[in-house]
Amino acid sequence: MKAAFELAQRDGAAGLTMRRLGEELKVDATTLYRLFRDRDELLLAVHDHATAVELEEIGEVPDSEHWQDTLRRIADRIWATAVRSPAIAALTFARTTGGPAERRMVELILETFARSGLSREATVRYYRVFADATLGLAGQVAVLATLAPEIQAKDAASWTRIHAHLPDPSIRRPAPRSRS
Template identity: 85%
Template sequence: MAKDSAPATTPRPSRRERRGVQQEAAVAAAFELARREGVGGLTMRRLGEALNVDASTLYRLFRDKDELLLAVYDHATAIELDEIGEVNEDEHWQDTLRRIADRIWATAAHSPAIAALTFARTTGGPAERRMVELILDTFSRSGLSRSATVRYYRAFVDAALGLAGQVATLATLDPEIQAKDASSWTRIYAQLPDGEYPTARAHITELTSIDRRAVFDVVIEAILAAAERESRESGL
């Protein structure tokens, strides 16, 4: 009679794999903590409490808080990529870039603390690398030269992140300061003397009614239009 075969054993994860899992859990918790409690809530102590570990444990996973912040921002970029999804071959390159810009804006609107702290940084993480590849590939589909592709890539990314980051930074201020800043046009500019500032006074209604998303869309569309024009002219 044949002997029963020994039950299969699951290989134990390596130390590196366990560390990776712990890092992912810490980053996900830090992302939610920052979304819920803002800039001030994202401390190693608070994160340790959320994970039920001592803060010293986190310093074995990340060199310092800055490394954690960059990992959190890369996590936010990974969420953006998931929301963008697959890019169909028949999707116009401008529409792809519009969807990317929309997701960048959404991160700033929904996770202002994270965007405000890191929008000007380079993470070098896996999600950022994928995003760089996606945007470069999308611009290259327009028919631009390699140098023009990089130029418009930088213009698009710097404009989108800069304007979205500005909104995110304002959103992290105390409500009283936000209200003071928002009322500047009516509190200061609407009271300027007509004789000295006639153009500003003539446009005060429009100045007080325009929102930052409208400005964001104007800038993105201007970049896309300029890229299309240069692509078309280079093909003549």
Template identity: 40%
Template sequence: MASRAGKQTGPPGEAASGGTRKGKASAARRPRPSLSPGLIVDACLDLLDTEGADALTFRRIGARLGADPTALYRHFRSKDDLLLAVADHLLDKGIEGFEPSGDWRETLRALCIRNREVYLAHPRAAVLATVRITRRPAEMRVIETILAALADAGFPPDQAVRHYRALVDFMLGWSCMDATYATLDAATRRGDESSWSREYAAVPAATHPHLAAAAPYLAAVDDEANFLFALDLVLDAIAARAPSPG
């Protein structure tokens, strides 16, 4: 062992080698977390959040979990299978604890807002998830909830499906656009945002009279408020077609 001065008091190398052996033994005995689909999905989402899609490999996920990458194949057949599970996990976060309202329109509005918020909290994952069909439990719960709300509005199944697709594709498309924008570097985003009050404000009225007149208002548009405005437009159109008032 070493003295307080840091000098070796035993035979040279004895404590060091013993300490190494003990450290290795302790490491070997240290329990590793049991792999589960949920644990793997969480690690995958964390990797996407911090490093993006290019870093997403079973080797990197295994390293995060302290597991052999081949062990992941016991739970997921492929990386695409895992990505679909991540996409469904995001939908699960959006519908977790959600209670439909007595008003079908408010149910649809609240669910769209919740799902978009989840996507924007994980933009790198959302870019991959919003364009996929997960065919998993959370997605089925979301679809069931939306179709039930549309049934409350009086739509028969065939019409409910058409309106479900229009509403959800609007929300997914908008969310994907916002998520993709969020993945751009800060300088690029600042340049795009300032263009409304710079280049567009300088457009001559002689050649673009309507654009010149609207330029001050273009610069004042708030993205969050604009999403809610557009969502209400879609819901207004659904309500106008609904067989039952609401």
């Protein structure tokens, strides 16, 4: 996993092939097919490895830590993974690995929301919102980071060129008072 992770970081997700990984490990690529059915299964395993690294970085959650602080640390680690491994994150942020690290992360987030005092039903809903928002934002930064620098600059400039001249959105304006 470590070699596959490093290969994807160095050469991008397109560089993560069974042949290239075999070359890195100095083994025949057919050996890897005994471990992984195909490249997609390898990619999901790499993503689960990245989640395991996130869990290591989060470490133990002290009983005294406020549940919101735990969620912030989880979100920070997911974001950090997207920034340091954009090629992997861009391809996998919306995927389900089913691996052991992903299961541990899901349990950690659910346990964290449960510490807030939410009902079981609300815990599941808030988990989903947290996961979708965190992974979606991390995925967005990862996808943008995989673009060529000139495309990134063009995209950043378009925000200033297009959106800076638009009027304030109506959400910022106070609603008119009704006359009762």
